[in-house]
Amino acid sequence: MKSARQVFMEYLGDNGMSMTHQRRVIVETFLESEGHFTAEQLYTRVSSQVPDIGQATVYRTLKLLVESGLADAFDLGEGVTLYEHHYGHAHHDHLVCVECGRKVEIVDETIERRQAAVAQEHGFTLTRHRMVLYGLCPGCSGTG
Incomplete structure (x- = not known):
């Protein structure tokens, strides 16, 4: 089984994108974060490491993580979306x-x-x- 990082790198390559420093930090932080969390919570974790990162960059990278199959997003209603790991995790x-x-x-x-x-x-x-x-x-x- 490929690692999550390998899957994401292949997804980026297949779609003509590259792994920027900001994406790398976001992906690493996402992969290290277990459980359910919002984009804002991930942004807070990432911005403590890279203070000049934009919230929009976190949102765009989360979208790529979902599209690549590494993340799952579910809408709790009232404008709250939670993210969690998907790749290599059993259905629940x-x-x-x-x-x-x-x-x-x-x-x-x-x-x-x-x-x-x-x-x-x-x-x-x-x-x-x-x-x-x-x-x-x-x-x-x-x-x-």
Whole structure:
């Protein structure tokens, strides 16, 4: 399996782009950052290393990371998009607390099979999917 860096370098080359110093710092910081984070959070991490980097450069590089298959982006609504590693990571879905923003990654084979069956019942061949369930975590609902 190719490294994430190799995949990104190939993606840039295939699209007539090069690895600039700023892109390199953004990609390295992204790859070192586990979990879910916003573009603004990544920008804060990157700008502590390269103070003159622009926020637009971080956004553009995140877009390239998603297009290359290294990152996944999901919209939480209200203008908030979270990013996470995609390449080399197993598929998972998410539970999101609407009160505190807590995120839990879930893997449930029963749900996966049911999603495939629903798609097949409607004549669809699944190529990808994302499931995000919103609710209140135990701490916010008072049940924890």
